[in-house]
Amino acid sequence: MTPPVAVSHLGGPRLTLGFDRFDRLDLARHLAVHGRLRAPGLADLVEMAEQVDLRGRGGAGFPFARKLTAVAARVRHPGADDLPPLPGERRGARGPSEDVVVVVNGAEGEPGSAKDRVLLGRAPHLVLDGAQIAASALGTRRIVVAVEDGEAARSVRAAIAERRMPTRVVRLTERFISGESGAVVRAINGEAPIPPGVKVRAAESGVDGCPTLLSNTETFAQLAVLVSLGPDLYASAGGEDEPGTTLLTVGGTRVVEAPLGTPLRAVLEHCEVPPSPGVLVGGYHGMWLDPPGAARAVLSRAGMRRVGGTVGAGIILPLARGTCPLGEVTRIASYLAAQSAGQCGPCRLGLPDVVRSLTALADGSGTVEDVRRAAGVGRGRGACTHPDGTARFVLSAVEAFAGDIDVHRQGGTCGQPTYGVLPLPVPTGEEGRVAIDWSRCDGHGLCAYLVPELIQLDRYGFPVVLGSDIPAWMERDVAKAVAMCPALALRVTGGITGSAARRP
Template structure:
């Protein structure tokens, strides 16, 4: 997949079982319909009760990060639609009349929005095994008595692959392209994008099962979840459970180091995954992505790939993202890079994102310079927790606070020397700059310290004790572009401007 750089896909970890989702990858670059049928067989579509029973028996969970039980999500949608199979579904008290009156068709949405830079598994699945994902979507749609399937995807190459697969099987499904942003994969943002609205989280909890695409009950899960559903239907619960652990059967896809996608059974030691991918733990391993948790090398050596195993080690499986931090780069600098990116990726709908995340970045910058404290970082990260319009501020805080604990030794060196002596190589993946990213810059030969800019855009600029502006240094978020342009136009000294260059050190700081 050219859109994700060099991707190495293997059929499983050596000695831990054969491939399932990646079956056939060793022979074919892409499984068209004929190859897919030869490798995986013909589609079987069980009725709703049987599908729910199979998903419950193996405790099939979503692979998008939250790990929500698929059977519960399926039943929640079935309870709100009217068709012969759904009549046997469990209805919530008081919903019988509502359901029969509405007679709504469900919508099945494949969420393949991988806005997180460290993830590539869904792109690989859609690029190389699109029919396996579509099989799962069609199985779920058939059980719910609907033909409405939507595939939401960011990557253009993956979108082309899915369109070709839809054409091959003459399936009444459509593909919707999403903007490549970190928050694009949030379920509410996906639904809004499909509905033609601004593709950001809605700011309030709206269950897709109740009101999703076009206001209809919507079953929304990520691409790997639907591929797992297809494998489960093909193998049956008993054979499906022959891999993995008794509590967590099956396999999962991991993206290691941002470039290697590998399939591994649950219960596999994380150390075995890292060895297989030639990715040593280095200074620590981030698991679960940029809303995930850091493991120090010792914890990583003991961690087991499962929800329970990762939890015991202090980590999380999340969306299957594993990012080792190589030796030789500054850990605190890397964490600050990612926190700055996350701050710029917010939807800007609430205080915890608009003001809280920039404060976290400022606290990290001060810590890296030896001028701040860990307590300052904890305070900034904790202010908005649980109060955001979506999970973005909570996830960012979790990432930062975990890093503060994992890299305590490096932080202590910064505290006394203002640096750890290591450069920041940027080994944690971020999107490749397009050249259109804007940043605020100040012409210091003109600036007189009026302070109007800090009043107009306090998210990006604050005043030091002498009344001169201190710039945050992140990319200008989309939702702030108009405010920044206004600040530039209103600067009395004409000292404020927008630049595409990386900012220099602030001499007034």
């Protein structure tokens, strides 16, 4: 069962307008709250997006107008007049191009994020308005909503039925990397839902090989608000250089709409967050801020850059006092290592080395230099951004928690337990981990040869197991290693595939 998410706002609500009166805005309530939207032509829509510098809200912050024009440059069939109108829209002079696809990326594999789930669950018509505005400007009927959460998927399907709008809903696998644009396109195309490994621009070749406008759920909702308010009124909130509002997920359980340019401390005070030894901004591919940095931080691209942070996908995770900061960071790094697609060396070998170096640092046997070296090996060389994002998370932690690390290096511990306060997915029971039966292990070393990502040998030739879940892409190799262990000492605890991995 998905935990409930509290929703509030600082300043006037826009995306969350009507949430104080309705749990969910069906079509009638949506029209009563937001009104009937017009559908601007392509040139007008691009100009409006440029005027307010509308950026994607999925993490990368790419200018929406540039995405729109890149896709429009590929349109091959402009001109007819048979597009389905928005609710209340008058038909214009645009024509359908079946070669263009608009994709709402509702994947929210990041455990600390809930904003897209809230939007799709409570204001689905606002998101669909934005998608249909973009589709109308591009001259296409083809809209796909890709979503992970089951409740959000049901809400979107109900909204589509109300609008009688030919829109496809695709369920995605709930994984950290499932929201990457290439992974979303592959999932829609019926392929393995992992990043493609080679950079392919969706604007050139996306769904079914067609030019595809793919953007985050909130981005399309922001587009609908922009068209509803107009650029001038839209820019009345937020900063001069970065106007508008944004949705923030605080602590994984609370969504707050706030104007861009709001001090981070104002959001934390609004959510009654107690003083924290560090605040993670931007999620698990984001950056840690120490208390002085968090006190100076402003929720904008420029404001976050000044303190070494990032707005990213609007995820804010304050670390509670009383838990071991280094233990929490190691725990999340272990999760990220297990969530990789396993397509390249930086993920297969680099991320496990990061976890090993953090584990050694936590018990006092490692150094910060070891962590930096492990995190830097694969930077810029990955098949996707996962290694770079994980390195950013880890390296910023080394800076933010320098005091705690010094204590660990001196005594092997900081004296605090690791409570696991940073959010991770609820275990399903299907996760497995490698374990060694030490009463049988003779140090043959074959396991380290077969699965070096999870097992390495110490100086005496005995296996040292990485304490992380077995990635899906390694299940077959692990089962083979279990079956081939000469001493029958290798096994899997928990549940992955195959009887070979469970042999007593």
